[in-house]
Amino acid sequence: MPYNAAELHGVQKVYKDFKLGPLDLTVPAGTIVGLVGENGAGKTTTLKILTGVNPPDGGRAELLGGLPKDPEVRARLGVVFEEAYFYEGMNAAHIGRSMAGIFGARWDAGAFSGYLKRFGLEPDKKIKEYSRGMRMKLSLATALAHAPEMLVLDEPTAGLDPVVRGEILDLFLEFIQDEHHTILMSSHITSDLEQIADSIAYLHHGQLLFHEDKDALMQEYGLLRCSEADLHRLPDGMAVFTRRSTFGCETLVKGREAVLRLLPGTVCDPAGIDDIMRFYSGRDGQ
Amino acid sequence: MRGLLYKDWSVLAGQYRKNILLLLVVYLGMAYLFDMPFMLYALVFMLGIYTQSAVSFDEKSHWDMYAHTLPVSPAAIIGSKYLLGLLAIAGGFLIGLAAFLFFPDIARGTMGMEEALVGMLAATALALLYFSLSLPLSYQLGSERARTAVMVLILLLAVLATASTVLLSSEQLQDIQRFFGFRGPAEIWDSAQEQTLVMDVEYGSVYQWARNLHFWWLIVGGTAGSALLYAGSWLVSIAIYKHKQF
Structure with missing residues (x-):
């Protein structure tokens, strides 16, 4: 029976210059959910609440059937935050021994050393001597070696070259082979999410604009290029936002198939996640 | 841990x-x-x-x-x-x-x-x-x-x-110092002369302090x-x- 690995119900977090929510979000078990949004949209804030780093000011968060601050729940969770990790003067061997003490019997030293070998990471080399990609691989090895049921990842592929990104995405696909495994990851690299995510949640100015199945989303949204006159023939609510130029109009539309039926002869390509974000952000910027 | x-x-x-x-x-x-x-x-x-x-x-x-x-x-x-x-x-x-x-x-x-x-x-x-x-x-x-x-x-x-x-007054300070053994007793009994002698001795060594239980x-x-x-x-x-x- 399908169940949710994580749920946010009416979650709110208020800072001096930013407010997140109220936010409702569910992460179905066995899926990869991509969390997208502009810088400062609230992605990291959301992940921090979900992983128990910070408590919400309102609403409630549930993780793996319990509360995020419960150590029993955290023992089944693997987390990678972009900046937060062990001190860079340590090496992988130190980290392995430290995590063995923290996770106890759950920590699989053999699996950790296997990941290090697979990623070509030397156990005795200090973290500060690693490249950005190697650091990310080490963070992932650390997050995976206690056999977590869920991975929460904040920008895991940011700043990495395509080869390393490919390796990391392969690892995620491998992890998700187990139907009880779940991944929630935020990313600015939407092409990565288009490759691996099952659904996309879009945060915009602290609000969840949508959380939809990725394939349905790609089919639903289209990028329409037409004249102003054609645009006026569209029913209300179909056009999300239009950018006008001397060459005509470029419009993000919902219901691409319907638009093509209504305006035969116009060009309406499927919109990517980047396009959707760009146009939503343009609409709200007006 | x-x-x-x-x-x-x-x-x-x-x-x-x-x-x-x-x-x-x-x-x-x-x-x-x-x-x-x-x-x-x-x-x-x-x-x-x-x-x-x-x-x-x-x-x-x-x-x-x-x-x-x-x-x-x-x-x-x-x-x-x-x-x-x-x-x-x-x-x-x-x-x-x-x-x-x-x-x-x-x-x-x-x-x-x-x-x-x-x-x-x-x-x-x-x-x-x-x-x-x-x-x-x-x-x-x-x-x-x-x-x-x-x-x-x-x-x-x-x-x-x-x-x-x-x-604190100097008497109060001296009393405290005496209590902890940093100062000798205010007066002692001189058995030879059979009279009480007034004392004002400051102890400077741990050996002397340590003889007073209060110091410990x-x-x-x-x-x-x-x-x-x-x-x-x-x-x-x-x-x-x-x-x-x-």
Whole structure:
């Protein structure tokens, strides 16, 4: 029976210059959910609440059937935050021994050393001597070696070259082979999410604009290029936002198939996640 | 807790192994070559200071945010720092005490182990007091600002101590000093002349102080009080840490 690995119900977090929510979000078990949004949209804030780093000011968060601050729940969770990790003067061997003490019997030293070998990471080399990609691989090895049921990842592929990104995405696909495994990851690299995510949640100015199945989303949204006159023939609510130029109009539309039926002869390509974000952000910027 | 302690130990050992060895050589060398027992007392404090750096390294790597995603409680995260501090102070105490066994003044008989023990206990009490203040302040203000805040606090405590001596009359001060054995009795019975003699003798040696049981109350009580303060400080740090946002 399908169940949710994580749920946010009416979650709110208020800072001096930013407010997140109220936010409702569910992460179905066995899926990869991509969390997208502009810088400062609230992605990291959301992940921090979900992983128990910070408590919400309102609403409630549930993780793996319990509360995020419960150590029993955290023992089944693997987390990678972009900046937060062990001190860079340590090496992988130190980290392995430290995590063995923290996770106890759950920590699989053999699996950790296997990941290090697979990623070509030397156990005795200090973290500060690693490249950005190697650091990310080490963070992932650390997050995976206690056999977590869920991975929460904040920008895991940011700043990495395509080869390393490919390796990391392969690892995620491998992890998700187990139907009880779940991944929630935020990313600015939407092409990565288009490759691996099952659904996309879009945060915009602290609000969840949508959380939809990725394939349905790609089919639903289209990028329409037409004249102003054609645009006026569209029913209300179909056009999300239009950018006008001397060459005509470029419009993000919902219901691409319907638009093509209504305006035969116009060009309406499927919109990517980047396009959707760009146009939503343009609409709200007006 | 074991994993957390190991993390701090490996960071500090990695960063300061050479510094700590150099510190031991310099402090022991100065104590032995220049007859400076103070350097052995200071060792207790200096080794403790290194553990304070563990908080700075955590800040640099945003460790506390990461630690909040691991199956460890705030009490364990904070507890590992306090335990590390305690281990460092205990290590400094034992090294210092062992060094006193071969100290030239002890060998010559011009200084007793009793005096060394008193000095080491006083240094331990001071180190515990320092960390009792600095650790909660580090979690509240950050380790950089906490250092300044602790210095200001210690200065305030010194001013308060000085002010209290000004507020007391010289008789009251002498009574207190007599009570703890820093001053001889106000009067003694002279059996030869069969009359009471008025005395005003200030004792300057630990041998003389140590003959008064109240002096030991002060030393043992001070050390035990610092240890209690240290435990209280741990609870305060946990409360601060639980409300910290990352």
